[in-house]
Amino acid sequence: MLGKMEDExxxxxxxxxxxxxxxxxxxxxxxxxxxxxxxxxxxxxINPATALKGINLLVDAGLLYKKRGxxxxxxxxxxxxxxxxxxxxxxxxxxLPLLEEAERLGVTREELILWIKRGKQTDEY
Numbered sequence: 309m310l311g312k313m314e315d316e317x318x319x320x321x322x323x324x325x326x327x328x329x330x331x332x333x334x335x336x337x338x339x340x341x342x343x344x345x346x347x348x349x350x351x352x353x354i355n356p357a358t359a360l361k362g363i364n365l366l367v368d369a370g371l372l373y374k375k376r377g378x379x380x381x382x383x384x385x386x387x388x389x390x391x392x393x394x395x396x397x398x399x400x401x402x403x404l405p406l407l408e409e410a411e412r413l414g415v416t417r418e419e420l421i422l423w424i425k426r427g428k429q430t431d432e433y
Contacts, residue, residue, distance in 0.1 A: 319352075328371070332391060338383065341378070370386065370389060
């Protein structure tokens, strides 16, 4: 099992995101089985219905599918779909607000690029 759930958000959403992270990282490759509802509910000490609700979010998104009698599997092309969705979400949630704040502060795009390239090399700016 990957990660921990320590957030204020609903558990089923956190579970879905943990499984998405596993798909993106390659821990759950395409066409490979994911942990069962029972395994998830035991590992995270959650109600199986809550685990199922999180899994169903990924089924509805086309990232997982069920093989009758065998369990849940990562869908072919699921990782790419997920990566595209997360790229769009990253842009919307982080980049657009960053650009808006930079504009309010008078920070140029060139400065932003320099800061990004510099990364965590220093705490100073």
